[in-house]
Amino acid sequence: MKALRRSGWLAVAASVAFLSTPAVAADGPMVTKIKQRGELACGVHTGRYGFAVADSQGKWIGLDVDFCKAVAAAILGDANKVKYVPMSAVQRFPALQSGEIDVLSRTTTVTLTRDVSLGLHFGPTTFYTGTGFMVRKTTKATKLEQLAGATVCVVPGSTTEKNIAALFKARKIKYTPVVIESQKAMVGAYFSGRCDVMSMDHAGLPGHRRFDAKNPDEHFIFEEVYSKEPLAMAIRQGDDQFYDIIKWVTHVTFNAEEYDVHQANVDEVLKTTTNPDVQRMLGKIGGLGKKLGLDDQWGYRIIKQVGSYKDIYDRNFGEKSPLKLPRGLNKQWTQGGLLYGYPIK
Amino acid sequence: MAQAETFQDGPRRGGSLLYSTAFRGVAYQILLAAGVILVGYFLYSNVNQNLERQSIATGFRFLTESAGFDIGESLIPYDSNDSYGKALVVGILNTLLVSVFGVVLATILGGFMGIARVSRNWLAAKLASMYVEVMRNIPVVLHVIFWAAVFRNLPGPKESIHPFEGLYFNNRGLIFAVPKANPAYVWVGVAFLVGLVAAFLFVRWADRRRERTGKFMPTFWPALAIMIGLPLVTWLVQGAPLVWDKPTFGAFNFSGGAVLTPEFIALLVGIVVYTGAFIAEIVRAGIQSVPRGQIEAARSLGLRSGFVMRYVTLPQALRVIVPPTTSQYLSLAKNSSLGVFIGYPELVNVANTTLNQTGQAVEAVGIMMTVYLLMSLTISIIMNLYNRKTIIRER
Numbered sequence: 001m002k003a004l005r006r007s008g009w010l011a012v013a014a015s016v017a018f019l020s021t022p023a024v025a026a027d028g029p030m031v032t033k034i035k036q037r038g039e040l041a042c043g044v045h046t047g048r049y050g051f052a053v054a055d056s057q058g059k060w061i062g063l064d065v066d067f068c069k070a071v072a073a074a075i076l077g078d079a080n081k082v083k084y085v086p087m088s089a090v091q092r093f094p095a096l097q098s099g100e101i102d103v104l105s106r107t108t109t110v111t112l113t114r115d116v117s118l119g120l121h122f123g124p125t126t127f128y129t130g131t132g133f134m135v136r137k138t139t140k141a142t143k144l145e146q147l148a149g150a151t152v153c154v155v156p157g158s159t160t161e162k163n164i165a166a167l168f169k170a171r172k173i174k175y176t177p178v179v180i181e182s183q184k185a186m187v188g189a190y191f192s193g194r195c196d197v198m199s200m201d202h203a204g205l206p207g208h209r210r211f212d213a214k215n216p217d218e219h220f221i222f223e224e225v226y227s228k229e230p231l232a233m234a235i236r237q238g239d240d241q242f243y244d245i246i247k248w249v250t251h252v253t254f255n256a257e258e259y260d261v262h263q264a265n266v267d268e269v270l271k272t273t274t275n276p277d278v279q280r281m282l283g284k285i286g287g288l289g290k291k292l293g294l295d296d297q298w299g300y301r302i303i304k305q306v307g308s309y310k311d312i313y314d315r316n317f318g319e320k321s322p323l324k325l326p327r328g329l330n331k332q333w334t335q336g337g338l339l340y341g342y343p344i345k
Numbered sequence: 346m347a348q349a350e351t352f353q354d355g356p357r358r359g360g361s362l363l364y365s366t367a368f369r370g371v372a373y374q375i376l377l378a379a380g381v382i383l384v385g386y387f388l389y390s391n392v393n394q395n396l397e398r399q400s401i402a403t404g405f406r407f408l409t410e411s412a413g414f415d416i417g418e419s420l421i422p423y424d425s426n427d428s429y430g431k432a433l434v435v436g437i438l439n440t441l442l443v444s445v446f447g448v449v450l451a452t453i454l455g456g457f458m459g460i461a462r463v464s465r466n467w468l469a470a471k472l473a474s475m476y477v478e479v480m481r482n483i484p485v486v487l488h489v490i491f492w493a494a495v496f497r498n499l500p501g502p503k504e505s506i507h508p509f510e511g512l513y514f515n516n517r518g519l520i521f522a523v524p525k526a527n528p529a530y531v532w533v534g535v536a537f538l539v540g541l542v543a544a545f546l547f548v549r550w551a552d553r554r555r556e557r558t559g560k561f562m563p564t565f566w567p568a569l570a571i572m573i574g575l576p577l578v579t580w581l582v583q584g585a586p587l588v589w590d591k592p593t594f595g596a597f598n599f600s601g602g603a604v605l606t607p608e609f610i611a612l613l614v615g616i617v618v619y620t621g622a623f624i625a626e627i628v629r630a631g632i633q634s635v636p637r638g639q640i641e642a643a644r645s646l647g648l649r650s651g652f653v654m655r656y657v658t659l660p661q662a663l664r665v666i667v668p669p670t671t672s673q674y675l676s677l678a679k680n681s682s683l684g685v686f687i688g689y690p691e692l693v694n695v696a697n698t699t700l701n702q703t704g705q706a707v708e709a710v711g712i713m714m715t716v717y718l719l720m721s722l723t724i725s726i727i728m729n730l731y732n733r734k735t736i737i738r739e740r
Contacts, residue, residue, distance in 0.1 A: 093704055151517065166425070
């Protein structure tokens with residue numbers, strides 16, 4: 001009886017304790033949290049060549065990975081202090097919302113719904129692409145209009161899934177979607193012949209053709225890009241300082257290329273430059289880092305440890321990579337592209 | 346005696362209510378209920394506050410918004426302009442489709458294998474036990490992925506396996522000719538339902554008569570004749586309309602006819618083969634639970650072995666078989682959610698997409714849980730009603 005009474009009171013006490021505990025208070029500044037942990041938790045793709053893929057030594061490489069590194073270099077001083085969390089398209093937003101990751105850098109398109117309803121903030125666009133289609137050459141198809149009746153493989157939770165619905169509808173042609181969550185299984189389904197067409201961001205297709213096809217020459221990627229897919233890093237709303245850092249880290253990589261400061265020559269430029277804009281970016285003229293809650297060497301570290309946007313692109317997509325993808329819209333504004341680094345002043 | 350007094354009802358020691366067992370009994374229950382409600386309220390309000398703080402959209406308004414994505418296979422007309430709500434209904438129907446076929450096929454397969462396991466035919470018994478041991482010891486998700494790989498690696502549409510006119514089997518699925526819709530088929534359908542009821546009533550009447558008079562009457566063939574004959578006659582009377590909708594090869598794939606996709610077949614085969622192994626064991630246990638004496642007695646009366654199984658063993662075995670089989674049906678229905686791994690557009694698949702496009706995880710998961718709960722409760726209720734029929738009535 002005594003035991004019973006005690007357990008009864010315990011239940012009440014527990015309920016009261018639950019009640020009086022408020023909903024978890026707003027996170028302290030993310031930077032404090034990341035510094036305490038000593039590493040940046042970055043959500044990346046499970047495997048898309050050029051953006052994020054684990055190489056033969058298990059090291060993560062890719063453009064999305066490099067932006068994780070740039071953020072870590074700015075905040076923690078070391079580009080290698082990143083914990084990569086590979087996730088599917090469906091897993092990515094809940095993982096970010098629940099705080100499992102600090103930054104989502106995973107071929108994520110900025111859309112109004114995602115920005116507003118999901119409670120996210122997107123950084124500047126790190127890569128411009130659009131919906132692309134790959135088919136077997138035996139189909140002789142070269143554009144979307146020739147795909148009537150085709151079966152299309154796509155991953156769920158992607159903007160691609162909605163884009164193809166709209167694209168086919170606009171052209172009044174029918175198709176059958178096959179929607180598979182695992183990127184690997186989806187790509188496998190296309191190459192095994194389950195689908196006539198594989199659709200994803202245009203820039204993702206060459207990698208799969210190069211590395212996953214038995215014979216890359218049997219497959220054709222439509223030249224045309226069928227939608228606007230600005231890819232960017234995303235963070236949770238509610239920490240303006242962290243948002244500022246994400247924004248300006250990206251702009252440093254743009255500006256570095258514009259001023260011709262790259263990984264290889266950054267030390268030399270630091271010694272010789274007389275351009276005050278470059279001197280500010282590299283911390284020779286101080287004060288900007290403090291405004292972000294960082295030190296003055298943050299910009300220097302990004303370029304030294306990760307590189308300018310040119311370094312990042314060339315390494316992952318350009319001539320130095322197996323993909324050899326033309327830069328297209330991902331050129332500097334001075335060369336007819338869309339990269340326009342905001343003034344670091 | 347002294348012990349008994351301690352627990353007596355009524356006020357003791359100064360008449361304090363606190364010492365009344367009856368009062369305490371009620372009080373504890375009220376406290377427990379209050380505790381449960383408080384914890385529930387806490388969880389609810391906490392989730393709400395947190396979602397609001399992170400400015401994540403809440404509520405079920407998204408159900409009426411346009412979904413904007415297509416679904417590969419659907420039992421009802423569906424278009425990407427339709428709402429998320431309708432998309433979820435498409436998913437639910439696909440879940441029900443594969444579950445209903447799964448339950449029926451797993452029962453047939455399991456029943457057959459279970460009977461084979463206790464068969465006196467050495468080869469049949471060994472093959473059946475091999476089936477059970479292999480299949481039930483492989484995780485069900487591997488079954489599903491394995492079959493998906495098998496069906497996706499069949500030849501392409503142009504090199505289809507084509508055993509006879511109107512049937513094609515390739516990496517796009519099983520494509521077959523179906524009769525074109527005709528108003529006469531409505532009556533054929535009605536006739537089939539009438540035949541089903543008539544056959545059921547006939548079998549029950551024959552059983553009752555046998556129990557009353559001991560006179561045996563064959564029921565299987567006449568019942569089958571009623572079920573097939575009635576629709577057949579209806580069809581003939583209306584002039585036997587029949588135009589085939591045959592699959593024809595287009596630019597990419599077949600159009601026309603009906604299609605069972607590789608995903609549907611893989612999921613169905615996977616969960617049926619897996620669950621069938623468990624049902625086989627349940628059936629075997631049920632059969633072996635019938636005392637040997639019963640069977641020996643039946644045989645000594647000169648009954649043939651099929652007869653013994655049908656009229657002596659199975660009716661007694663069923664009361665052992667039905668309750669655990671219910672659990673198997675429940676797990677089969679829930680395992681249909683593994684379709685998400687291979688791209689079969691069942692509920693979890695569609696809800697996942699919805700969750701991701703709208704970002705409303707709590708609501709989407711809530712809908713999934715509710716649907717599976719309702720589905721499982723329905724199966725439970727039906728099986729419990731059936732179970733009530735099979736239990737031994739003490740006389």
